[in-house]
Amino acid sequence: MPRRFLTVEDLQRSNAREIFVDGDTLLTPQAEEWARAHGISIANGPKGYEPPRPDRGPDAERAARSLPHLPEPIDAEMGSGLVVSCAGRNRPGVLAEITTAVGKLNGNVLDISQKMVEGYFHLVLMVELPPGTSFAHVKQCLECLGGPDDYVVRVMHERVFRFMHRI
Numbered sequence: 001m002p003r004r005f006l007t008v009e010d011l012q013r014s015n016a017r018e019i020f021v022d023g024d025t026l027l028t029p030q031a032e033e034w035a036r037a038h039g040i041s042i043a044n045g046p047k048g049y050e051p052p053r054p055d056r057g058p059d060a061e062r063a064a065r066s067l068p069h070l071p072e073p074i075d076a077e078m079g080s081g082l083v084v085s086c087a088g089r090n091r092p093g094v095l096a097e098i099t100t101a102v103g104k105l106n107g108n109v110l111d112i113s114q115k116m117v118e119g120y121f122h123l124v125l126m127v128e129l130p131p132g133t134s135f136a137h138v139k140q141c142l143e144c145l146g147g148p149d150d151y152v153v154r155v156m157h158e159r160v161f162r163f164m165h166r167i
Helices: 008-014 029-037 060-066 094-104 135-143 158-164
Strands: 018-020 041-043 081-089 108-117 120-128 151-157
Touching: 008 029, 029 041, 029 135, 081 094, 081 135, 081 158, 094 108, 094 120, 094 135, 135 151, 151 158
Parallel strands: 018 041
Antiparallel strands: 081 120, 081 151, 108 120
């Protein structure tokens, strides 16, 4: 089942001071900031809100054991490269939204490719992050952009991308 994101719009619609979400709901960074500023308590357990474990798929544990040559887990804080792909309906400002978010995360766009087909776009960015940047935080911030009726963003660590595409 796909994960649900709790957004600022969700918080504004609820008009509640306390919100309880299920354990797989991801709280967007913008919603977390907005809730803090407006005194809203969000929880998914007895200790308040804790982000769910990343869904690495059914082979995650086996891959961790069988790929010892990878120097550290993908979630480790490190300077790194990312592959950011976006697809959806075209409208003015989409590219600006995505690159602004990358810029706010101190990312540097190294390469960009965009294709338009009958009102829909597909965009791929190669992004460099400074050392010490949390991949998990960047992924969370970028993947909450857009929406199901607008566009979808997916972030992949460059190492995963390279291993997937080698022969």
